[in-house]
Amino acid sequence: MTPLLVAKDIVAGYQPDLPILHGVSMEVTKGEVVTIIGPNGAGKSTLAKAIAGLVHVTSGDVWVDGTIATNVAAHQMAGAGVGFVPQTANVFTTLTIEENLVVGGAALAKPAANRQIERVFGLYPILADRRGDKAGVLSGGQRQILAIGRALLTEPKLLLLDEPTAGLSPKAAAEMFATIREIATDGSGVLMVEQNAKAALRMSDRGYVLAEGENRIDGPSSSLLDNKEIGAIFLGARPDDLLPVNQRNDP
């Protein structure tokens, strides 16, 4: 089966002569949740943005569903079935919930967009109940739901999530992971960048560890969870440091 996403030897960065990614490669297949972990500055977010078309790829290739998609404009990537939820500022706070979804359907014809808006309201009734409210008044968890709902509007083949549980309570984070699992079960491929490494690996199928803009380790999530080497990659720390602060054993 052709992988949904193939990123091969990606070199990319915000300035032409200052690459952040130095030849990163990875794959995502249909129905799979893949997690990217790594220390701060590893280039995880940059990779997601490069695939989504927001950051220029200076060399290497991106293939989506067998079609080359390197440096395709971000709005065309959205139309071609790649949904992207950035880490911060991922909803339009001055727009209502319904208007956020209208923007998410910009790449679709109007009748199809309206159908999709109702579908997303069906998936997440919390959004339907508050469709006229400004997105700025939503709680962190509700914002993430809206951000994902907005990205699901085009029924993307591939969903890129940049730290979907950042700033969420443990309960909201668990609910978010369950939502992500459902999206993959429905047939999309999900590529997720996460700081919450252990929790993310526990619910995903495979993982990639990035450091300093390069691939370090990859494999099935279960093998990564047991891998003692990963702790060393995270700032040369012990595996315990992979845990969220409140779950560590340190005094």
Place this chain on the structure above:
Amino acid sequence: MILQHIADGILSGAIIALGAIGLSFSMKILRFANFSHSELLTWGAYFALIFASFTAAFGPGLGNPVGPFSFGWKFLAALVFTAIATSALALVLHELVFDRLRRTANHMTMVFASFGVALLLRHLVLLLFGGDPIYYSNALQFAVLLPGGVRVMPDQVFLLGVTIVVVVSLHLFLTRSRTGISMRAVSENPDLARVSGVNVASIVRWVWIIGASGAAVAGLMYGMTVQLRPELGFSLILPLFAAAILGGAGSLYGAVIGGLVVGLSENLSVMIIPTTYKPAVPFLLILAILYFRPQGLFGERQ
């Protein structure tokens, strides 16, 4: 007396408001202060003059007067013509100058380029039409006396109505149409709009079209109620910026309220300060708003 100043202030405020809408949108969405925007008002007024001359067979000026007005049905055609022509001019400027610069230069370069474009546009008007004041119509119009001793021209009342129609239409466009909602999305977060599937380049062209159309209508209104001259727009540049900054960049309602505040305070100021100082009023308003509420009345804090 005060009622007369208020009436005059509202009418000049309407013109400033229509001009400020485009300026406010370009400050927020195109992310630079476009000093050539006021020249679009001048060109809007002169495009209507060109239309009036080429359609002289259908009546003089803006048409044979209907009822108490100085113009006829031709006015509506002139309004549409000047909006389209001014939008076309704005899109040419966008393609030839601003879009090219935007890719490589920072916003200060864009601001200085807009000064250059403004000079070019203003002197082109001078070259083509001369420096003498021109009027659409030589017909005399008598002011109507309203309750409270307020005198207004019927034209002014009609144009206030036009302003209300334009603002309500824009409100509906921004809140009901997909393009309008996408425009507000680009205004808040261009990258998120991109990944949502919004073609930002196309939205930017819409911003120019809306700004230029508002400027064209404002220019036509100024030409009808005052006169046409090459420095028409230039003389309004400070009130336009004051209205846009006062209202808050990117806010339609802000630009409208800002325009009215500037128009009213300019006209009311003559009651307490000499008329020669009237042009300083918008400047003082800019200073005051930047000191007390830099994001403007309706602007979002960055």
